[in-house]
Amino acid sequence: MATDPPRPTDVAPLSMEDYRRRVLEQITPLTPSQRPLLDAIGLPLADDVVAEVALPGFDNSSMDGYAVAFADVAEATAERPVHLPVVGEIAAGQTTIHSLTPGTAVRIMTGAPVPAGATAVVPFEWTHEEGREVVVAQAPDEGQHVRRAGEEVQRGDVLMRRGQVIGTRHVGLLAALGNGSVTTAPRPRVVVMSTGSELVEPGKPLAGDQIYDANSFLLAAAVRAHGGIAYRARATTDDPREFADALSDQLLRADLVVTSGGVSKGTHDVVKEVLRELGTVDFLEVKMQPGKPQGFGVVGEDRTPIFTLPGNPVSAYVSFEVFVAPALRRLTGQAGTDPVLRPAVLTESVRSMRGKTQLLRVAAEHTGGQLRVTPVGGPGSHLIAGLAQADGLVVLAEDVAAVSQGDLVPVLLLDRPQEGR
Ligand SMILES: Nc1nc2c(c(=O)[nH]1)N[C@H]1C(S)=C(S)[C@@H](COP(=O)(O)OP(=O)(O)OC[C@H]3O[C@@H](n4cnc5c(N)ncnc54)[C@H](O)[C@@H]3O)O[C@H]1N2
Numbered sequence: 001m002a003t004d005p006p007r008p009t010d011v012a013p014l015s016m017e018d019y020r021r022r023v024l025e026q027i028t029p030l031t032p033s034q035r036p037l038l039d040a041i042g043l044p045l046a047d048d049v050v051a052e053v054a055l056p057g058f059d060n061s062s063m064d065g066y067a068v069a070f071a072d073v074a075e076a077t078a079e080r081p082v083h084l085p086v087v088g089e090i091a092a093g094q095t096t097i098h099s100l101t102p103g104t105a106v107r108i109m110t111g112a113p114v115p116a117g118a119t120a121v122v123p124f125e126w127t128h129e130e131g132r133e134v135v136v137a138q139a140p141d142e143g144q145h146v147r148r149a150g151e152e153v154q155r156g157d158v159l160m161r162r163g164q165v166i167g168t169r170h171v172g173l174l175a176a177l178g179n180g181s182v183t184t185a186p187r188p189r190v191v192v193m194s195t196g197s198e199l200v201e202p203g204k205p206l207a208g209d210q211i212y213d214a215n216s217f218l219l220a221a222a223v224r225a226h227g228g229i230a231y232r233a234r235a236t237t238d239d240p241r242e243f244a245d246a247l248s249d250q251l252l253r254a255d256l257v258v259t260s261g262g263v264s265k266g267t268h269d270v271v272k273e274v275l276r277e278l279g280t281v282d283f284l285e286v287k288m289q290p291g292k293p294q295g296f297g298v299v300g301e302d303r304t305p306i307f308t309l310p311g312n313p314v315s316a317y318v319s320f321e322v323f324v325a326p327a328l329r330r331l332t333g334q335a336g337t338d339p340v341l342r343p344a345v346l347t348e349s350v351r352s353m354r355g356k357t358q359l360l361r362v363a364a365e366h367t368g369g370q371l372r373v374t375p376v377g378g379p380g381s382h383l384i385a386g387l388a389q390a391d392g393l394v395v396l397a398e399d400v401a402a403v404s405q406g407d408l409v410p411v412l413l414l415d416r417p418q419e420g421r
């Protein structure tokens, strides 16, 4: 464990935003390295992407048909078709003919290079063959069905910026540019630990006063949804030695540790008890509901960052979305770290507690060009079935006491990968 001298670790209450800022300042982005393209999905680029090839790379046909000199077929109609001798064939990837002699036609396939001298492609549907000749019954426009070299991308173009998150369509572009690998931060490895003597692994029988460990699954799923690798540790009891040992064992594989439970004011608040001793983790109240008791700091020789989230499942999850997810974005060097809030119409009036940021669970739907949000479940931090119905969190600022039906409110949409801005 860390060798720093102990220091006071209980800090005064902070606003949600100030706490997030304080936490993010203490997170150092992971060192970028090269990784195969498909392993980089969801990670932000460490460098700009500069095109090393043009797209298209050469003039090529967009249709199966005949490469011709436009002037030869400009007058072609069904009534007065133009006859041209067919002198060869070019398929994609099998270039044999590099130039076209005026007055002739070359059969060409989609994607095949258009020979020099050809200035249009006549699709097969506008023609028929008679012996060794093609009969053209409809004239193309000049240049029609020819995709020009560099039409979309020129060598040297900057196509993606550092910090931009790689999504499905970017992978397609990067591959088209010939980038088999890209430089990104590694996917953060996040150890998720639950604490509490009442916790039982799902699938095992429950005794009277026991409950299933929901948080380690909930938080591990959230880590994955935000592009991290989750290592879910089995729940530990309220025995300080057991928690300290488990944490110490887990540090080996962690870029970040997230615990839940054991941080409020009870007599068995094991996380607080153990980590306070180290002097490297701050415990405080954040002016928000849910998610009031929080802890953040570093542990172990590598000074691995650790979040100690509250045990109530909704509190733990909401804390993840507003603090841990931004930290994951910072670890990977993403351009924007704070949650993106979108304006939405509230369908019911709600009250809020002044002096605390309220994170209201809502169901969000797009109707009539509007994002509309409706509160779901109750306000209790234990209401996990209500949480499962939610796909958004409305953020009601500390100074808000009430919001009326129809008002615009900022909403954090859940499970939407947040692209770099
Ligand atoms: N006297 C006070 N009591 C409490 C305060 C306070 O300010 N003064 N704050 C309350 C608030 S707010 C929260 S949130 C909780 C946070 O408590 P802890 O972080 O110490 O968490 P626990 O006491 O261990 O558990 C709270 C609650 O959550 C259930 N839990 C815990 N872990 C899991 C898990 N992995 N899966 C499912 N459920 C879990 C646990 O059984 C408790 O019901 O403190 C309030 N108390």
Ligand code: MOO
Binding pocket: 288, 289, 290, 291, 292, 293, 310, 312, 315, 381
């Ligand atoms: O703030 Mo606790 O986090 O509501 O339930």
